[in-house]
Amino acid sequence: MASEEKHIILEANHLATGYQSKRKSTVISEHINFRIEKGTLVGLAGANGIGKSTLLRTLAGMQPALSGTMKLDGTYIEDFTPLQLATKLSIVLTEPPASKNMSVEEFISLGRQPYTNWMGSLTDDDITAITNAMNATDTLKLANRRCYELSDGQLQRVAIARALAQDTPLIILDEPTTHLDLYHRAYILKLLKKLAKETQKTILFSTHEIDLAIQLSDAMLVMTPHAIHFDTPCRLIKSGTFNTLFPEDTIGFDATTGRFSIKN
């Protein structure tokens, strides 16, 4: 692997995402190209229905790409067994955990599944990973609570802890700030930024908090009706990309403040 390649955790080349049935295939997004570096926080933005979740599910190997290639840590994603993939990539979806009856600690421990034996017994390494994940997300004090007792903000921290316990170089989160108030949206995104920096994990998250993502992300993937752009927030602002996100008669982007505003 060339030395430049070693810094890349996730790469897409001429990727097309969408849905295939027996009779037809529907392309949602195409011409997707990017190279995401290790240890970075990457925000994925775009209007409702543009294809953010479809892209994240494709990158996570949960649905097949229609064409093109994806490499995770230098290996084509389809070449991983499911177990190998679970040691490289963890995903936090918007749905609440299936078993909300579990205690917080039990739920976070599920992150260790790729490493535990068939009996699911935890080793000292597993317990250390779980404790570290709970410390990093300030969820230790919730350890014995049932998941159904948690607020949306607490549940989101617990879901992030489960992904951290999985100890993968890439964590993907689909809209981690949904249902949260402004303080908790900023709190979660700042937490993701801190985790990317301190753990050298790459964190890719989709969001409608574009203002916050611009402030915190090292790079952004921006899906517009015409193209998908990947660059630093600064360069995306300069190139006018954020002005093409929404119909321009309704919402405008002010490059000097880095914020959107409603047009009269």
Ligand SMILES: Nc1ncnc2c1ncn2[C@@H]1O[C@H](COP(=O)(O)OP(=O)(O)OP(=O)(O)O)[C@@H](O)[C@H]1O
């Ligand atoms: N299982 C499916 N089969 C066929 N089409 C689907 C399926 N799931 C989603 N779509 C379509 O794919 C398109 C993109 O949806 P997707 O959920 O990826 O968008 P999104 O950008 O995440 O939207 P939002 O911001 O509203 O969550 C939409 O037109 C949607 O109707």
